[in-house]
Amino acid sequence: MQGWARELGFSQIKVAGVDLSSAERGLMQWLAQGFHGDMHYMAAHGMKRARPAELVPGTVSVITARMDYLPRSTPVDAPHGWQAIEFxxxxxxxxxxxxxxxxxxxxxxxxxxxxxKLSDRIAQAVGPFGHRVFTDSAPVLEAELAQRSGQGWRGKHTLVLSREAGSMFFLGEIYVDMLLPSTEPVTEHCGSCxxxxxxCPTQAxxxxxxxxxxxxxxxLTIEHAGPIPLELRPLMGNRIYGCDDCQLICPWNKFAQTSSLPDFxxxxxxxxxxxxxxxxxxEDTFLRMTEGGPIRRIGHERWLRNIAVALGxxxxxTSDAGVRAALQSRTQHNSALVQxxxxxxxxxxVNH
Incomplete structure (x- = not known):
């Protein structure tokens, strides 16, 4: 299975069991504190997130997959590291x-x-089996499953970390109705770091x-639909979609791997x-330039909202006249949020 996975661009395949009951208390506390913000779907599914066999009846094992996403052109051998270029x-x-x-x-x-495709390859080898694939798309405790299956350990930023690949990778899962031997978790290596x-710019x-x-x-830039809190706007700097700082600073990301796929x-x-x-x-330009990419889902209005904060x-x-003119061109925009x-x-x- 590892060979098939590598042919498809995955770097590692592991297997987890479906008993995630020990994770339920932490999930409930996180939700109770409101840390999920506007992500109401996190609470809407209740404990299904921690119960794979309730989400997909018949599931007895979960195949976890890791796919590195650093672009192929990333200068991983740069003198001060590729992270310095991003910072x-x-x-x-x-x-x-x-x-x-x-x-x-x-x-x-x-x-x-x-x-x-990996599921299809498995079916060719073992015969038809019940399965469903996921990637950040349903009530699935991805990081928990990844950790339990040995893809890595949970870093203090809550992302999964690997000694061989840092954290610059995506996770995916195949819920299956075949009982597979679980792979062993790995030890944690954050220490006192x-x-x-x-x-973190906002101390999140x-x-x-x-x-x-x-x-x-x-x-704030992707999931949140409304106004960005005033006290956080100055802390966002020029980040208009996402933030990588907690990953860029992580010592383990000197081992981050470039993707084998042109997709990234x-x-x-x-x-x-x-x-x-x-x-x-x-809006037409935004839709054309983001076609097939993840940014498109925030829509043109939030795109302008995020960039307005960065321009501010x-x-x-800089008190740059060009920046001021760009902002002034949108003062009458039809969206109250953008305005x-x-x-x-x-x-x-402050100088004008």
Whole structure:
């Protein structure tokens, strides 16, 4: 199975059992504290998330899959590491930063199609079997299953970490009705390190292994539909879709692997672009430039909202006339959400 998986672009396949009852208490506490924010689907499914056999009746084992996503062109041998190149973008306030995973094709589509192909290969070998594939698309405790199956351990930022691949990978699952021998979990290797906690721009990692999504820039720019809280806007800098800081700072990501697939190569127009250029996209341009990619799902309105915040932060740093003009061009936008963030952004120009 590992050989078939590698042919399909996966780096590792493992197996977990379906008894996740020990994870239920932590999930319930996280939800009770409201750390899931607007992600109501997290609560809507109740404990199904921690009960694979309730989600897909008949499930007795879960095949977990890992797929590395660093673009093939990533300079992993750069003198100060590829992470330094990404951190340097924060020093160019007029440049837009899109999270690394979102620069190529939508990972949901890539993983789902390849997990289905892997299922088909298994069926050819063992005969028809009941299965269902998932990737970040249903009430599945992905990180918990990955950890239990030995894909890695949970880092203090709550993401799964591997000694061989850091954390720059996607996870997927195949729920199956065949009883397979579970693979062994691995030991945890974070020790006393708290780099991810300290680097978080909004201090969203409120304690080791405890993330308040309502403060997380990835959540705010992608999942959150309404106005971005005023106190968090200055902390977002020029990040317009996602945030990689807790992964970029992690020492284990010096072992991050590049993808073997062209799907995750960065698309033209999304890397190293000026905020004013992206802010000028009308809805048709936005839909065309994001077709087949993960960014499209936030829609044009949230895209403009996010960039308006970044432009406000750039204006505070540079008082650039071009940035001001770009914002002024959207003051009469038909969305009240966009208008409000544009007004806030223009008010950041302390020199005007």
């Amino acid at each position: 340097d973008r924060l020093d160019r306030p007029a440049e837009a930063i899109v999270s690394l995973y979102a620069r190529g094709r939508d990972y949901h589509k890539v993983l789902r199609a390849r997990l289905q 708290r780099a991810c906690i300290d680097v 990692i409120v304690a080791p292994y405890r993330l308040d999504a309502r403060r997380c820039i990835s959540y 190569d960065p698309r033209a127009g999304l890397v190293g672009r000026q905020l004013v250029h992206l802010f000028a996209w009308d 932060n750039a204006l505070r740093a 409000e963030h544009v007004a806030w952004a223009l008010a950041q120009d």
